[in-house]
Amino acid sequence: MGKVKVAIVSCKSYGYRELREAIARSLDLIGGLGAVMRKGDKVLLKPNMMASKPPEKAINTHPAFVRALFELIRDFGAKPVIGESPGGAIFGTKRVWKNSGMEEMAKEAGAEIVRLESSGIVKVKPPFGKKLKEFYIARPVLDADVVVSVPKFKVHGTMLLTGAIKNFLGTIPGIHKIDFHKAAPKPDEFGDVLSDILSVIKPKLAVMDAVTGMDGNGPTFGRARDVGFVIASPDCVALDAVAATMMGIEPMKVYATKHAARKGLGVADLAMIDIEGVPLSEAKIPDWKPDFISNRTVSRIPRFLLKLYGWGFRAYPLLNERKCKKCGECIEGCPTGARFLDNQVPKVDFKKCIRCLQCFEKCRNRAVRLKFSYFAKQWLKSQAGGI
Numbered sequence: 312m313g314k315v316k317v318a319i320v321s322c323k324s325y326g327y328r329e330l331r332e333a334i335a336r337s338l339d340l341i342g343g344l345g346a347v348m349r350k351g352d353k354v355l356l357k358p359n360m361m362a363s364k365p366p367e368k369a370i371n372t373h374p375a376f377v378r379a380l381f382e383l384i385r386d387f388g389a390k391p392v393i394g395e396s397p398g399g400a401i402f403g404t405k406r407v408w409k410n411s412g413m414e415e416m417a418k419e420a421g422a423e424i425v426r427l428e429s430s431g432i433v434k435v436k437p438p439f440g441k442k443l444k445e446f447y448i449a450r451p452v453l454d455a456d457v458v459v460s461v462p463k464f465k466v467h468g469t470m471l472l473t474g475a476i477k478n479f480l481g482t483i484p485g486i487h488k489i490d491f492h493k494a495a496p497k498p499d500e501f502g503d504v505l506s507d508i509l510s511v512i513k514p515k516l517a518v519m520d521a522v523t524g525m526d527g528n529g530p531t532f533g534r535a536r537d538v539g540f541v542i543a544s545p546d547c548v549a550l551d552a553v554a555a556t557m558m559g560i561e562p563m564k565v566y567a568t569k570h571a572a573r574k575g576l577g578v579a580d581l582a583m584i585d586i587e588g589v590p591l592s593e594a595k596i597p598d599w600k601p602d603f604i605s606n607r608t609v610s611r612i613p614r615f616l617l618k619l620y621g622w623g624f625r626a627y628p629l630l631n632e633r634k635c636k637k638c639g640e641c642i643e644g645c646p647t648g649a650r651f652l653d654n655q656v657p658k659v660d661f662k663k664c665i666r667c668l669q670c671f672e673k674c675r676n677r678a679v680r681l682k683f684s685y686f687a688k689q690w691l692k693s694q695a696g697g698i
């Protein structure tokens with residue numbers, strides 16, 4: 312097996328010209344867009360949109376970064392769209408698109424936004440699935456000819472790194488994501504299920520926004536700081552291995568990277584990676600300060616206690632009958648058939664509901680509300696980065 316390429320290119324700002332040139336160069340260094348897609352291909356760009364926060368907080372992939380990549384792919388002749396099922400679902404996902412600046416950017420660039428919580432689902436059985444033998448993934452992700460991970464360069468207090476692999480948790484619709492945390496409460500187990508998502512998606516490209524990044528208590532409450540790079544690779548595992556090394560983290564200590572590499576989904580061994588552009592020794596960040604206190608805490612809690620916590624972790628879509636116009640749209644749109652009419656009133660069969668949130672997002676009359684258990688509310692608030 313030949314070596315995998317990872318390109319590191321200097322980029323000091325989100326100024327459009329500099330950004331576009333840096334991303335274009337990073338792609339050239341790994342063989343060009345022609346190596347991973349053809350003209351006319353449907354391409355899904357998956358940015359990291361964790362919270363309803365502006366770009367300068369460095370929580371989400373910067374919209375200018377997504378725009379430059381989107382336009383390069385469009386100019387190449389493929390058909391890119393931007394898809395995500397963002398964090399912050401507890402407060403509604405529309406505000407994440409708006410407050411992150413992604414909605415305005417998409418309008419200016421003429422880019423289509425695909426809301427992955429309300430665009431259909433597919434039940435999948437990952438080939439190595441141990442903790443989750445099957446789960447649901449947003450249909451447009453599997454319908455795309457090419458999926459591109461567009462992550463942010465960030466520490467993850469529990470999982471160590473939130474990179475190209477972990478970014479794909481956002482392809483799981485709505486708060487069906489909670490089922491992953493319940494099935495795999497320990498960081499190592501969660502890394503395993505993240506690699507299962509990767510095994511189903513089979514992305515062909517990852518381009519990381521490392522112009523600014525986050526150390527400290529990431530992925531939401533850390534310190535935003537200048538990093539100054541674009542990192543690109545056809546291999547998500549290799550890209551994450553390089554990003555971890557730049558942060559001073561041993562790649563195989565990153566749970567998702569370890570499991571993905573062991574399943575043969577990519578390369579984490581630096582000896583098997585050709586770095587193009589800026590040498591890795593120069594790209595390492597000497598004063599990078601990750602805070603892994605939540606990893607140490609969660610690692611010490613016995614599994615049965617985490618499981619217990621998971622049982623108390625509930626979320627439901629409920630009906631506000633006063634507001635409901637009985638239009639039936641939520642029933643037609645429910646991907647699992649969990650919603651049904653009972654005496655003209657929409658009801659939910661919670662055994663079938665996967666909490667994709669399609670009904671919540673789609674109801675124009677705001678007649679679907681979300682009810683969360685105490686634990687679920689606290690966790691979702693922390694994921695959303697607060698209100």
Ligand code: SF4
Nearest residue numbers: 635636638639641674
């Ligand atoms: S979409 Fe909203 S208003 Fe229409 S039936 Fe469903 S809950 Fe009622």
Ligand code: SF4
Nearest residue numbers: 645664665667668670
């Ligand atoms: S009732 Fe249907 S549409 Fe609503 S969250 Fe559950 S599965 Fe999704």
